Amino acid sequence: MAAQVDAVILAGGMARRMGGNDKGLVELLNRPMIEHAIERIKPQVKEILINANRNQNRYSEFGFKVFSDQDSGYLGPLAGMITAMSNTDAEYLLVVPCDCPLLPTDLVARMLAKLTAEDAELAVASDGKREQPVVMLLKPSLRESMKAFLDAGERKIDFWYAKHHYVVAEFSDQPNAFVNVNTPEQKQQLGEAIANEENH
Numbered sequence: 315m316a317a318q319v320d321a322v323i324l325a326g327g328m329a330r331r332m333g334g335n336d337k338g339l340v341e342l343l344n345r346p347m348i349e350h351a352i353e354r355i356k357p358q359v360k361e362i363l364i365n366a367n368r369n370q371n372r373y374s375e376f377g378f379k380v381f382s383d384q385d386s387g388y389l390g391p392l393a394g395m396i397t398a399m400s401n402t403d404a405e406y407l408l409v410v411p412c413d414c415p416l417l418p419t420d421l422v423a424r425m426l427a428k429l430t431a432e433d434a435e436l437a438v439a440s441d442g443k444r445e446q447p448v449v450m451l452l453k454p455s456l457r458e459s460m461k462a463f464l465d466a467g468e469r470k471i472d473f474w475y476a477k478h479h480y481v482v483a484e485f486s487d488q489p490n491a492f493v494n495v496n497t498p499e500q501k502q503q504l505g506e507a508i509a510n511e512e513n514h
């Protein structure tokens with residue numbers, strides 16, 4: 315039987331570079347940004363969880379459970395992951411950010427294949443050039459380790475996973491898959507690029 319995988323879409327940041335507008339809800343091509351991620355990920359997992367620290371009612375309209383960080387105070391993406399890990403009973407949790415509209419449609423399959431082939435604890439995605447620390451597939455049992463790391467005042471995701479047996483799943487065949495939107499200018503550029511692509 316295929317392994318059970320749930321996903322958390324992280325939308326819990328402050329989006330300062332977006333001018334403080336809730337990044338998951340700003341519109342890209344007339345749709346809230348998170349909807350692009352939902353569309354890519356939904357066919358690949360059992361359930362989607364949304365992690366958001368404001369506008370929870372608006373987020374719940376997408377039809378999935380919404381969780382805020384357990385420890386308030388914007389402690390970074392790891393705080394959102396910890397919350398999701400306590401709210402899933404799946405074998406694996408996929409973590410993705412809300413601001414990556416072009417995530418691979420074969421993300422879970424390839425990360426899971428790599429993780430199981432090497433009997434690793436977690437897999438991190440790479441675009442072929444760089445690891446993408448907010449795109450991970452992990453076992454929810456890693457929650458204790460992540461919590462201890464955060465409680466010790468640490469924040470950096472790659473420092474955390476370096477402590478574990480991890481593998482890197484490469485998506486060099488899809489160099490734009492992890493394009494990430496942080497500013498209004500990037501949003502504008504990506505919107506135009508996608509629209510151009512669709513017109514060809």
Ligand SMILES: Nc1nc2c(ncn2[C@@H]2O[C@H](COP(=O)(O)OP(=O)(O)OP(=O)(O)O)[C@@H](O)[C@H]2O)c(=O)[nH]1
Pocket residue numbers: 324325326327328329330331332337365366383387388389390391392393394395410411412413448496
């Ligand atoms: N739960 C949670 N998620 C966070 C937090 N900070 C960032 N994230 C998420 O982590 C992902 C990557 O972070 P960034 O792209 O830096 O987003 P951001 O922090 O909202 O934006 P900036 O304020 O411009 O850095 C995004 O999906 C954010 O929603 C946090 O404190 N808590």
Ligand SMILES: [Mg+2]
Pocket residue numbers: 327
């Ligand atoms: Mg940030």
